[in-house]
Amino acid sequence: MEDKAEKGNKVLVLPCSGIGKAYGEMARQAAYTLIEDFYPDQVITTCLAKLMIGDPDAVNLVKNNTVFTIDGCASDCARKNVESTGKKVDHSVRVINIFKHHKDLRPTGVLDLGEPGFKLVQFLAEDLAKEIDCLGKKED
Numbered sequence: 001m002e003d004k005a006e007k008g009n010k011v012l013v014l015p016c017s018g019i020g021k022a023y024g025e026m027a028r029q030a031a032y033t034l035i036e037d038f039y040p041d042q043v044i045t046t047c048l049a050k051l052m053i054g055d056p057d058a059v060n061l062v063k064n065n066t067v068f069t070i071d072g073c074a075s076d077c078a079r080k081n082v083e084s085t086g087k088k089v090d091h092s093v094r095v096i097n098i099f100k101h102h103k104d105l106r107p108t109g110v111l112d113l114g115e116p117g118f119k120l121v122q123f124l125a126e127d128l129a130k131e132i133d134c135l136g137k138k139e140d
């Protein structure tokens with residue numbers, strides 16, 4: 001996956017690492033949904049922790065691809081870590097902002113987001129897929 005990504009024709013989606021927080025878990029699940037259900041050949045991800053320690057492979061992925069970040073809250077950990085490499089993110093979202101427009105979709109817990117939480121994850125993934133459509137990244 002990373003070899004292909006170095007060619008620079010992918011969308012790298014990076015969720016924050018909000019372990020123990022429902023919004024962080026939703027960010028991760030939205031990234032997986034985007035990759036698995038929408039763009040398995042176009043979208044890739046890597047571990048944010050690798051980027052935080054300056055891992056060369058992770059930094060190259062960021063520098064050579066279109067980058068989307070998904071942060072749980074206004075701390076914007078994923079976006080800030082990307083921008084610490086000198087790269088400006090191409091698109092960033094916050095789960096908490098999406099939630100403000102869908103307050104009925106409150107996750108039931110961190111370990112089990114429940115049906116409402118996964119509906120919000122689906123909204124997030126759909127919004128990101130539309131952004132990719134706008135970028136003309138879809139191969140079909």
Ligand code: SF4
Pocket residue numbers: 016017018019021023024071072073074075076077078
């Ligand atoms: S953006 Fe918010 S939820 Fe995500 S890792 Fe940072 S503090 Fe946690």
